[in-house]
Amino acid sequence: MNEYLPGPRPSFMEITWRDDLSDATGYVVIDRLLRGVASGGLRMRAGCTLEEVRGLAQAMTKKEAVHLLEGARYVPVGGAKGGIDFDPRSPLAKGVLERFLDSLAPILQSYWAVGEDLGVRQDDIDEIFERRGWGSAIAPVRRLLGDDEAVAAADARLAHAFSQRIDGISQDELVGGYGVTVAALTAMRARGIDPVGARAVVQGLGSMGGATARFLSQAGVKIVAMVDAAGVVADAAGLDVEQLLAARDAFGTVDRTRLPAGARVLPGDDWLSIDCDLLVPAAVSNCIGVENAEQITASLIVEAANLPVSAQAERALAERGVAVIPDFVANSGTNAWWWWVLFGDVDGSWAESSAMLDDRLQALTDAALSGAERDGVTPREAALALAAEGLAAIEEHDRMQATAEGVPA
Template structure:
């Protein structure tokens, strides 16, 4: 892979905490990638995430859209990522966020579009961005829009939509993860109903994934949050757990039913389930703890949760990893489908478009892996390797 276009580390003059920005690539002069905040966030981590965003953008580009089907209004951007080394629960965290955004203002105004990621909600980022003097965290893309005012209203309207008490912007990512799971089950001839799932993390991505999978008939038997793992072999009441969680995805234990058990934090790994969904931190599955996993599929709802050596060991045991660059890519794509006008500010239209796109993308990846005799991740990377030169030829690296 190429070296990133831009890589920088910022030090907060008030607290001494550090933040990072990596722009992996520009397409049409713009890059896309969220901003995360967690204690221990490193430049290496952000670099890997930025490269992943380049791949996600490329995977959602239909190179043949201009020959046959009506062309999509959204065409890909480059990949980027921001990260701040700070616990988001720290009393100083919000001030650090505002100062980071103020320092990154020239990049956000011109080349980097960003939004919520691990540890930060869009509401908090928007509030901090306004305090930092920004018009929007996606203002760098505004010059590419046909009608900026209409596009911004459409996105704002979409963010105002709620379904079952959860914002549409939170749900689309989980809808995409769930569709990846269902596509894999269908290709394997496995019934949806009764297939057991264990989820690490009940925040934005994990919570929405649990909702869509349970509504598809799968049985969520374990979920993990910062306090530990909640398990029930007969299936958890997902909606009750979602209603009892705080802004960080931590579940109020008074909401548990008599059959629900509280287990150690890492018990989700060894849950008796066919599908394992790491939906929280990066590097959650390593070469040591992978031996505890008995699931048939690991579905990366989080970014980079499975380390490379662990994935090699899992593959040798016949366990398939569905990679993050495909599985969790719907959130980013939904922003752009909405902003550019490929879909409106409507939940059912958003879910239908997400399901259709993610089923096609996951199916293409799995078919490529089967044809080439490789892993799904290798297949996804091969698809990216074919598409990036086409994107560079059509849109340039920088312009």
């Protein structure tokens, strides 16, 4: 097993930033460079910490590594993450984001391919990059494509991919939730749960949680509760997911005056105790700990958010027979999809994108569950072994390339 997983290791780079015009504090952690670069999203939320961002960057490295696939054009890169401790709903948030990106410009242009995360929209990142003349937000990875012809072909694929709309919704807002759904359905069937009529609770109505709820519902799963920042909306008979999603604001909060018939409002803390088969935390990190894990009724948790279940809670849940499909497997579809399109493993169409997500998320979830059963460990531990194997192979790829180019390894 690679020496860097699963235990802690020093990050390649950690930066703390303080805003001159507000009380915002930001953090960047590049967990490691592979192929000379790293990728990962930037989030903004009140209370974000360096420790949180560090954990997210480490998870990104794992998320990349599990998608190493022999014969694929996409060879994974390192993991990175950024976080800003500030309220994204504040009218000052856009200025904070811009000043953060300004300060980090040399890192963004050299090492860190950045994308959206909780509280930050990709459109806002792209608009700032365009106005500053910085080119693409994924420029560090884009340079790996090679010559101008390869770059032009990749740009055409990305343009095609981001122009695709499925039932009126942009493809890029769907791929993450679609991947989570594939992982969830695969795990449900492996554990003897018939998805048709099974009950699920989804926490978070942003693009990830919303798309997950939509695709689960389309597969026959009954969404009995959805959770946003204002609390829980529940219906034991199953919610009208499309009506709820249509009533969201830009931050994923549902207008309580537009609830479906039969829906009732519950306090936010009640979401874990709702009777269900499947629990999908798709919002904030560290929302399930030892202090509330005992409330959980579900036998399966699929992590659509990053780091939603603490290590101590997961151990307690495992003792009760509750399986957790880890974030760096379940929610890895968005990140992988970007690179599949960029490097040409898919053409950017929904047909090829969804087929690749079906194949990879099913295979990874099956491998995590079968490895857990075989070795008597948790699915997370089995998936960590897969990530370690991938990292070792990528590092060897880097060493061989450096040797071929005459660069000291």
